[in-house]
Amino acid sequence: MKRTAIALAATLLSAAALNAGAATPASDTTVVLVHGAFADGSSWEKVIPLLQAKGLKVVAVQNPLTSLADDVAAAKRVIDAQTGKVVLVGHSWGGMVITEAGTSDKIKALVYVAAFAPSEGEAAGALGKNYAVPPGIASLQADAGGYLWVPADSIAKNFAQDVSPATAALIAATQGPIAAKAFGDVTTVAAWKTKPSYYIVAANDRMIAPDLERAFAKKLNAVTTTLQSSHVPMVSQPEKVADVILAAVNAK
Numbered sequence: 001m002k003r004t005a006i007a008l009a010a011t012l013l014s015a016a017a018l019n020a021g022a023a024t025p026a027s028d029t030t031v032v033l034v035h036g037a038f039a040d041g042s043s044w045e046k047v048i049p050l051l052q053a054k055g056l057k058v059v060a061v062q063n064p065l066t067s068l069a070d071d072v073a074a075a076k077r078v079i080d081a082q083t084g085k086v087v088l089v090g091h092s093w094g095g096m097v098i099t100e101a102g103t104s105d106k107i108k109a110l111v112y113v114a115a116f117a118p119s120e121g122e123a124a125g126a127l128g129k130n131y132a133v134p135p136g137i138a139s140l141q142a143d144a145g146g147y148l149w150v151p152a153d154s155i156a157k158n159f160a161q162d163v164s165p166a167t168a169a170l171i172a173a174t175q176g177p178i179a180a181k182a183f184g185d186v187t188t189v190a191a192w193k194t195k196p197s198y199y200i201v202a203a204n205d206r207m208i209a210p211d212l213e214r215a216f217a218k219k220l221n222a223v224t225t226t227l228q229s230s231h232v233p234m235v236s237q238p239e240k241v242a243d244v245i246l247a248a249v250n251a252k
Helices: 002-020 048-052 068-080 094-101 152-159 165-174 180-184 210-220 238-250
Strands: 029-034 057-061 085-091 107-113 147-149 197-202 223-227
Touching (some): 029 094, 029 238, 048 057, 068 085, 085 094, 094 107, 107 238
Parallel strands (some): 085 107, 197 223
């Protein structure tokens, strides 16, 4: 009996040693979601339960949208609080944030969802200079404090034209205005140069030119998925967005 117990203990120790050297399992990976301008963390509400159903911890960052530095700091606080690996996901303006914030050794991969993907020293406001101004950007309004917002009719026509009217109205009501000056803030690093990257191109985007998104994906040498969606595929096609995130989580 004693010998059997010793043998069992030895077997368990050997298995533990093997597991310690294995890749981090999906259950030990946290997905950190970074929303874009004119939005908040609730923009991921349809994706979050799909990821949680796979046993993943998911945290949505709440960007203040006051500057790139402030948003990066918010993302880094969430990243630093996690254990294990992190898959960092950014939508739209959130691509600026994850490019700057995603250098930690914890970051397993970056996922860009219809997002800006700058190089070092680039500002969001200059990234589309070689492309026609998208209709959604042309519709932006500014308040007295210098914050930009999207009118409700443009949300329905240009930001989220492939969701129900009720969902578009909710997006308009809960949008987060962004400081106009933030679009002049430049990145100092490009995390995608050292991290595996995934990119979702929104082929019917009217906020960022789809051709610009394709150019970003090519520059990053990203695993690329093209969806026939508006600027918010995580709202209109959450299952497909979740599939890309899961691919990043499960990659060796």
